[in-house]
Amino acid sequence: MRFVEFILVFLEISKRQMTSENMRAAQFELGGPEKLFIGKVPIPSLREKEVLIRVVATAVNRVDLLQRMGNYPVPPGASDILGLEVAGVVEKLGPGCTSGWTPGDNVMALLAGGGYAEFVASHEDHIMPVPKDLSFEEAASIPEAWLTSYQLLHKIGQIQEEETVLIHAGASGVGLAAVQLARLANATVFVTAGSEEKIKKAVELGAKVGFNYKQEDFSEKILQITEGRGVNVILDCVGASYWEKNVKSIAVDGRWILFGLLGGSEVNGDLLKQLLAKRVRLEGTTLRSRSVQVLITCLFLMFLWEISLHLEK
Numbered sequence: 598m599r600f601v602e603f604i605l606v607f608l609e610i611s612k613r614q615m616t617s618e619n620m621r622a623a624q625f626e627l628g629g630p631e632k633l634f635i636g637k638v639p640i641p642s643l644r645e646k647e648v649l650i651r652v653v654a655t656a657v658n659r660v661d662l663l664q665r666m667g668n669y670p671v672p673p674g675a676s677d678i679l680g681l682e683v684a685g686v687v688e689k690l691g692p693g694c695t696s697g698w699t700p701g702d703n704v705m706a707l708l709a710g711g712g713y714a715e716f717v718a719s720h721e722d723h724i725m726p727v728p729k730d731l732s733f734e735e736a737a738s739i740p741e742a743w744l745t746s747y748q749l750l751h752k753i754g755q756i757q758e759e760e761t762v763l764i765h766a767g768a769s770g771v772g773l774a775a776v777q778l779a780r781l782a783n784a785t786v787f788v789t790a791g792s793e794e795k796i797k798k799a800v801e802l803g804a805k806v807g808f809n810y811k812q813e814d815f816s817e818k819i820l821q822i823t824e825g826r827g828v829n830v831i832l833d834c835v836g837a838s839y840w841e842k843n844v845k846s847i848a849v850d851g852r853w854i855l856f857g858l859l860g861g862s863e864v865n866g867d868l869l870k871q872l873l874a875k876r877v878r879l880e881g882t883t884l885r886s887r888s889v890q891v892l893i894t895c896l897f898l899m900f901l902w903e904i905s906l907h908l909e910k
């Protein structure tokens with residue numbers, strides 16, 4: 598399983614009965630983790646094709662931290678409660694559900710928000726069964742990081758066997774999922790990370806080699822290892838501070854997938870000229886803004902078909 602900074606919000610709910618229309622949820626004022634507190638909010642009412650999940654475990658993603666600090670606007674229509682993924686038990690079905698879920702099913706769900714609560718409503722198509730033998734805690738770490746990585750690598754990056762991929766923030770939640778998925782696809786994986794410990798973890802999980810971006814120029818190393826060819830795919834959640842090294846590191850006809858801006862968004866220089874010269878495809882993506890789109894349903898089906906079975910122990 599992936600290594601992830603994982604704070605479990607375990608709400609003792611499996612033993613509790615629903616006694617009112619209110620539930621407990623983690624709420625916050627803008628700031629650090631000390632600004633989190635447990636409050637009472639209404640249990641979500643179910644819209645067409647939504648399922649109510651009794652939450653057993655949820656996970657912490659970078660976006661939760663950004664949102665808590667006031668640096669990430671909640672997409673229109675999404676819950677303002679934190680939490681992008683949960684594992685739990687189906688409590689009840691809303692009107693028009695046809696996907697075959699029944700109360701008592703153990704499920705994991707990708708959410709546009711709302712996971713840090715006793716109950717959450719999810720579209721019936723954004724739920725997957727908990728893979729055999731996985732705990733709720735393990736399952737809660739899968740939807741956001743693994744579906745993001747699956748989308749980046751396969752749907753957008755179109756990674757092929759024996760291609761090379763450079764994964765930035767290679768020991769992040771998304772990064773470690775991507776390392777494992779890339780190995781499963783028989784690609785050669787390189788990572789960047791900020792410490793030897795993080796690189797070691799990524800290598801244990803399938804990366805061929807990692808570069809400490811605080812101590813070395815990863816583009817020089819990539820060019821040495823690939824004998825000047827560069828990598829076929831870059832998964833980039835860093836953005837501006839890496840752009841020149843990314844352009845050097847990528848191969849002709851490479852795919853550069855931008856999915857975060859940890860290193861800023863302002864670029865000065867001849868990026869376009871260099872992209873053109875190498876015929877590079879640069880594509881940006883955010884999973885959260887797709888959360889209520891049909892596209893994500895396709896992503897779920899493909900992930901279930903191709904990957905979920907590998908997650909069983």
Ligand SMILES: NC(=O)c1ccc[n+]([C@@H]2O[C@H](COP(=O)([O-])OP(=O)(O)OC[C@H]3O[C@@H](n4cnc5c(N)ncnc54)[C@H](OP(=O)(O)O)[C@@H]3O)[C@@H](O)[C@H]2O)c1
Nearest residue numbers: 658659766769770771790791834856857859860882883884
């Ligand atoms: N577009 C999407 O659909 C989507 C979905 C999910 C996540 N994301 C993005 O993916 C990224 C990772 O998310 P996560 O939840 O997996 O994160 P995470 O587990 O919190 O890890 C983030 C890591 O990024 C590295 N980092 C931070 N600032 C950096 C910088 N300026 N330059 C280089 N590395 C830096 C740090 O590791 P080091 O110690 O190695 O520096 C940090 O631990 C975030 O940017 C998030 O917003 C995007």
